[in-house]
Amino acid sequence: MLRYFRINDPYRLLGLLIIMAIASLPLFLNSPGMTYPELKSILVGEKVRDGHTLYTELIDSTPPLAAWFNGVFDWMFGRSILARHILALLIIFSQAGYLGMVFIFKKAFSENTFIPSLIFAILSLFSFDVISLSPELLGSGFLLLAMSNLFKQIEFREQRAGSIFNLGFYIAIASLFAFSFVVYLLASAVILAIFTRATFRSYLLMIFGFLLPHVLLMSLYYLYDGMGALWTYYYLPNLAFGNTWYVPGSSLWLLGALPLGFLVFSLIMMNRDARFTKYQSQLVQTMFFWMLFSFLQIFYSKELRPQSFITLIPSFCFFITHFLLVIRRKKLAEIGIWAFLITTVAIQHFARRGAIAAVHYENLFVKENPYKGAVKDHHILFLGNDPAVYANNTLATGFLNWELARETFEEPEFYDNVIQVSELFQADMPEVIIDPGNFMPKFFDRVPALKGRYMPSAQGLYTRIDKR
Numbered sequence: 001m002l003r004y005f006r007i008n009d010p011y012r013l014l015g016l017l018i019i020m021a022i023a024s025l026p027l028f029l030n031s032p033g034m035t036y037p038e039l040k041s042i043l044v045g046e047k048v049r050d051g052h053t054l055y056t057e058l059i060d061s062t063p064p065l066a067a068w069f070n071g072v073f074d075w076m077f078g079r080s081i082l083a084r085h086i087l088a089l090l091i092i093f094s095q096a097g098y099l100g101m102v103f104i105f106k107k108a109f110s111e112n113t114f115i116p117s118l119i120f121a122i123l124s125l126f127s128f129d130v131i132s133l134s135p136e137l138l139g140s141g142f143l144l145l146a147m148s149n150l151f152k153q154i155e156f157r158e159q160r161a162g163s164i165f166n167l168g169f170y171i172a173i174a175s176l177f178a179f180s181f182v183v184y185l186l187a188s189a190v191i192l193a194i195f196t197r198a199t200f201r202s203y204l205l206m207i208f209g210f211l212l213p214h215v216l217l218m219s220l221y222y223l224y225d226g227m228g229a230l231w232t233y234y235y236l237p238n239l240a241f242g243n244t245w246y247v248p249g250s251s252l253w254l255l256g257a258l259p260l261g262f263l264v265f266s267l268i269m270m271n272r273d274a275r276f277t278k279y280q281s282q283l284v285q286t287m288f289f290w291m292l293f294s295f296l297q298i299f300y301s302k303e304l305r306p307q308s309f310i311t312l313i314p315s316f317c318f319f320i321t322h323f324l325l326v327i328r329r330k331k332l333a334e335i336g337i338w339a340f341l342i343t344t345v346a347i348q349h350f351a352r353r354g355a356i357a358a359v360h361y362e363n364l365f366v367k368e369n370p371y372k373g374a375v376k377d378h379h380i381l382f383l384g385n386d387p388a389v390y391a392n393n394t395l396a397t398g399f400l401n402w403e404l405a406r407e408t409f410e411e412p413e414f415y416d417n418v419i420q421v422s423e424l425f426q427a428d429m430p431e432v433i434i435d436p437g438n439f440m441p442k443f444f445d446r447v448p449a450l451k452g453r454y455m456p457s458a459q460g461l462y463t464r465i466d467k468r
Contacts, residue, residue, distance in 0.1 A: 001118070001341075002324065002334050008104060008112035013097045016114070020121050023345045024089055027128050031081055032352050034366045036246065037134055037303060039387055042079055043395050045070030050428075055221070055229040057427060058398040059405050061237040061302070064217060065176040066135035073133060084133040092131065095141050096120035099314055102144070106151045108283050108318070109325055110275075119317035119324075122341050127255050127306030128352045129364065136301075139177030140310050143184060146170035147290070147314065150188055153196050154282055164192075164202050168209030176213060179238035180301040181311075185210055187293035194289075195282050233404055238302065246305040246364040254358050255306055255351065258343055263316055266323030284322070291315035305364055366391050371434055374458065381430040383409060383439050396430035412442040422447050429453070433462040 005012055044062050048071030052058045058067075077083040100117030103109060109116075124130050130137075149167040152160060167188055174181040188206065192198040221230040276284060294311045301308055327333040351359040369388040380393045385402040399405040408417045421443050433440055433454065440462060444451035457463040 002115065002330070002337050005114045005118045006111065008114070010097070010101070010114075012114055013093075013100075013117060016096065016117055016121055017093050019118075019341075020089060020093055020125075023125050023341075024085075024131055026349055027131060027352070028082060028085060031085075032128060032361075032365065034081055034391060035129060035132065035305075035364050036366055036387065037129075037305070037307075038081060038084070038132055039366050039391060040400075041066075041070045041134065042074065043387070043390055043400055045072075045074030047395060047398065047400070049074045052398055052428070053224075053226065055233040056224075056226040057424065058400060059233055059408075060398075060401040061233055061404065063135060063176050063179055063234065063238070065173065066138065066178070069135075069138060069177075085131055088131050088133045088137060091133075091137055091141065092121070092124045095144060096124070098141075099144055099317070102148045102151065103318070103321075106148075106155060106283070108151075108280065109321060110280075111325060113321070113325070115324060116317045116321045118337070119320050120313055122344055123259055123313045123316055124310070125344050125348055126259060127348055129305055130307045130310060132307060134307055135177040136307055136310055139174040139181055142170045142174040142177070143181060143311065144314065146174065146184060146188070150191060150286070151283065153192060153198070154286060155279065161205060164198070164206050165209040168206035169212060172210040172213040175210075176217070178301065179234075180297050183293055183297040183300055184290075187290060190293075191286050191289050195286060233401075237404065241300070243299075243301060244303050246303060248360050251359045251361075252304070252306065252309075254356070255347065256309065258340070258347065259316055262320050262323070262340060266319045269323045269326055270319065284319075287315045287318045371461075374461065375432050375434065378431045379428075380432045380434060382434045384434070384436050389434060393432075397424040397428050399424065409437075409439040409443075412439075412446060418443065418446050422450065425450055429464065431464050432457075434460060435462065436460045 004015060040060075040062070044058065044060060044067050047058045048054065048067050054060070054062070054064055054067045060067075062070075073084065073087075077087075096117040097114075099120055100114045103116050104112045104114075146167050149163040149170065152163040153167070168185065171181060171184050171188065174184070185206075189203060192202065192206075218227060218230065221227050270284070291312060294315060297311055298304070298308050324333050324337065327336070347356070350356050352361070354361075366388045367386075369386060369391070371382075371389050372392060375389070376392045378393050379396045380389065381396045381399060382389045383399070383402070383405075387400075399408075408420055411417055425447075438460065440454075444454070453464055454462040455465050
């Protein structure tokens with residue numbers, strides 16, 4: 001397999017697509033179920049497609065480009081998880097191929113080879129949820145574009161206004177998919193300071209490229225009187241620290257043990273046997289810094305699950321490729337890559353099926369909710385922190401993120417909160433309100449027009465009686 005991908009022939013990537021498709025076939029044929037990030041992306045996509053404006057009419061911290069693309073995916077696939085997984089696989093394949101071409105064009109290795117693309121694909125198989133259509137997956141493609149422009153600066157070691165502007169611009173676009181990707185702006189500044197002759201003007205140009213998409217976004221919301229909502233529901237929650245662990249840290253360590261083992265061994269072998277040119281040595285150091293900042297980005301991200309580690313894959317495949325190329329006995333390298341592929345796929349498969357007791361995916365999957373029997377196939381609003389109720393229903397109003405909406409419902413004495421609830425109800429009236437915290441009576445008292453349209457049907461449930 002290594003000999004096949006060692007040849008610099010883009011058509012060899014078709015073989016890579018076949019390998020990825022075969023390795024992912026069990027996931028496509030026997031889906032483990034919907035995950036919470038997938039459910040959230042579906043709900044956001046449905047609301048955006050229906051014409052609801054993010055942050056003013058949809059209360060959630062999802063970055064804007066992620067939300068708008070979710071709307072496109074909802075138009076294309078509806079709630080089909082299989083279709084989303086297939087598209088995610090194709091995106092991963094395209095990223096693997098692009099990264100391989102970048103390394104070839106930048107002469108990163110002693111050979112022009114597509115082995116990095118192969119390693120990228122194998123590492124993407126370490127957990128089943130990596131093959132899912134998420135903001136992190138979409139944004140990571142723009143990080144690869146940023147990395148390519150960063151390599152240009154290191155390669156020529158001179159001011160190239162176009163590439164340094166693009167560097168900041170692509171990081172900004174990535175941050176509009178997953179806000180934690182702003183960390184790579186700091187990473188790029190550090191790398192430029194160490195390995196290039198970047199001037200103060202260059203840093204200003206990079207920052208300008210980064211700020212441009214965000215300023216355009218702010219201007220758009222300012223024109224439609226939504227600047228306050230944009231700041232409150234997008235920037236503030238994403239600037240804050242704190243994250244949700246969908247998978248325990250021990251499970252993440254176990255799933256990542258094999259890639260980490262290969263990485264450590266690769267670094268040792270490179271330090272001992274590799275012979276680099278000055279330029280290649282700088283690329284090695286650059287990728288090491290990129291990897292360190294990737295760890296920082298992961299811990300800054302808002303959700304931690306195996307797919308969160310996708311930003312580490314480019315640096316991992318860079319070092320592992322160097323290791324495979326310094327092995328003098330080609331047969332040993334061939335055995336090593338086959339063992340890497342088979343073991344990675346086997347761990348992913350058995351962990352997904354629950355055969356590895358130490359890996360816990362329970363909190364990642366959408367659970368059964370206690371209202372499933374009473375409320376199904378309805379347009380509902382759930383005033384609580386368990387979005388599983390929307391797996392068999394659609395979201396009414398725009399109160400998706402309970403952590404952001406909680407303050408509104410806990411403080412009905414404020415006029416702005418009453419107005420917000422009234423307006424969002426009028427724009428998208430729920431058929432059923434599930435209110436385990438008993439928040440609605442205080443709003444019914446303040447908005448009699450709403451009270452007359454609902455009647456209690458069970459403890460914490462209100463059913464709409466007026467279908468107008």
